[in-house]
Amino acid sequence: MERPTPERRQEIFRACARCLNGHGPRRIPAELAALAAAAALAGDTGPDVYGKGGALEALERDVARLLGKPAAVFLPSGTMAQQIALRLHAETARCQRVAFHPTCHLEVHEQRAYSELHGLEAHLVGRRDRLLELADLEAVGEPLAALLLELPQRDLGGLLPSWAELSAQADWARRRGVALHLDGARLWECAPFYGKSYAELAAPFDSVYVSFYKALGGIAGALLAGSEALVAGARVWQRRHGGNLVSMYPYALSARVGLERLGKMAEYHERACRIAARWRSLAGVRVTPDPPHTNMFHVYVPVDGERLLDASVQLAELESVALITRTRACDVPGFCAVEVSIGDAAAAFDDDELETLMRRLLECAQAPGSATRK
């Protein structure tokens, strides 16, 4: 049994000449040198100091405008941005209860900080296996301070509601006096599906969180946009959270560079659709959403996840290609799930090759004894 450790596996994938997901592995020296060049080109205006000045303040101003909101604040993480937004809505409403989907980041990935740090109560609305629907909201009897909607919904493969459904939910919130918050961790990726500007997409929401990594490829960082009053309040909570760092220019500069990818979102989406169509044609493979709504989709593969990764390691060693680097177990025995996010890296493959590579992976993973290479 010579299966590599998970860490070693990731090293093997990272060393590949080509990979499918995102923009490829980060090469830190080259990336920092590119940021240095970008900073020189923009004219060095000095560092931001505790949130003021430099590339940070310019970024806040420009992204607020892009989202059609009066103001915005850059924050180290979406975790911080969303807790702060919900806390502010709760204080305005004098109500501690906020609503979100059962797979919401706040429920799943933040160690219940909304409760532990902010004393908020969560009302989980809708079913884990599908998007929130208007009928789910209409069934809520309790008063709510805010409703969080995630566009697109990552845990459902980047699924999006129709604009009509979204508008109906926003109307419900307005009628009920419930503040509407947008978890836009992947908002940039939605524009091709809706065919709307970012300001139009953000318009129904009282507060909007967006991220600068994921499809934009920045190093880290988030932004919370909304009214002047909301953002002023957010700056106080930013300080309380320990998110008002003396300087964040590496993040602000990489976010600025990342925004140049906004023009590629339609291309990423189209490519995701083509790859999903090819892979769906393979025996037993399912994709969701089908076709993809954004640059991402989930693939359900009729093989054990560890076997699929073993096969992917073999492929990496033979071809220097990192096709699948992580899998998730499924409740259907013998199936695993894979998340695909298309960015710049996929351009190194054509569709035929990706179909062939995926077929090879499946055959290898399904072959007897494939999990125990000598």
Add this chain to the structure above:
Amino acid sequence: MERPTPERRQEIFRACARCLNGHGPRRIPAELAALAAAAALAGDTGPDVYGKGGALEALERDVARLLGKPAAVFLPSGTMAQQIALRLHAETARCQRVAFHPTCHLEVHEQRAYSELHGLEAHLVGRRDRLLELADLEAVGEPLAALLLELPQRDLGGLLPSWAELSAQADWARRRGVALHLDGARLWECAPFYGKSYAELAAPFDSVYVSFYKALGGIAGALLAGSEALVAGARVWQRRHGGNLVSMYPYALSARVGLERLGKMAEYHERACRIAARWRSLAGVRVTPDPPHTNMFHVYVPVDGERLLDASVQLAELESVALITRTRACDVPGFCAVEVSIGDAAAAFDDDELETLMRRLLECAQAPGSATRK
């Protein structure tokens, strides 16, 4: 009245060829290029991902060892590090009350986050105008979860207690079952005063926060060191605070470069002592501590703060020297206070020149009509 705005004033100072404080203004393109080179030299191990791997994990391990603690976690800010440490001590003690000096960062600069986010109660010990003393602690009747000590105490000019006094306070805490936390925002700067290793300085404390900017010159970032259990708990709260960023390698790399300045702390301290001695000899000027305990000291100058800054702007424009860039009002009328922190930049001056420049500033600020330059 042609007094420049505060922003314009800082631009003028930033443009000077020489400055007194710290390591000089940040030149972002050069700084990022240097980090890129450092990353290449160290061998690119890839980014840290949510706190694991890369330069971040190596930094945590090495600084934990330097501080003689079993474990450490890198955090975006000291604000986050210290709240987390105190929250953990409070949970262990099942007591919400923590004690610190009235000028503690948590009391003065964090919008009372310890209460708003963590439900902690502050017991302020000691007098605002002097260091905490054992007698202050002995007067505390209530149960305490933790005591925070700041070494050196910034708002008192970087004042340090004797090692005997510090040990007595640590003994008091141990006897009372009170956890001892070190606010070591400027701990690196203390070593010359005590003549002890960082592990010896950290030994009396259950948790230690250190910073990577200030005298080290990193971009931002902090570290919390302590037992394995404390650090494991801190990682949970780090996530709750929104401080578990997808990647922090720019900060980790700049911290690593900054640690190379540890060998210069004695030199910075000695230089601070020499400058303080020269300036103290000028009419009406007082310095504290006298002599300085670290690389920093506060200067009390018998002129109005705005006039002193006007004079400093004049000097900047004539000589391209930024000597004093900020002042603080004092309760004694006609006095202002200036904080001096010596780093690499001061090496561009000799002591005679610094005495002459300070005398010129005072004369200019004291001259009639000096505040209204034509």
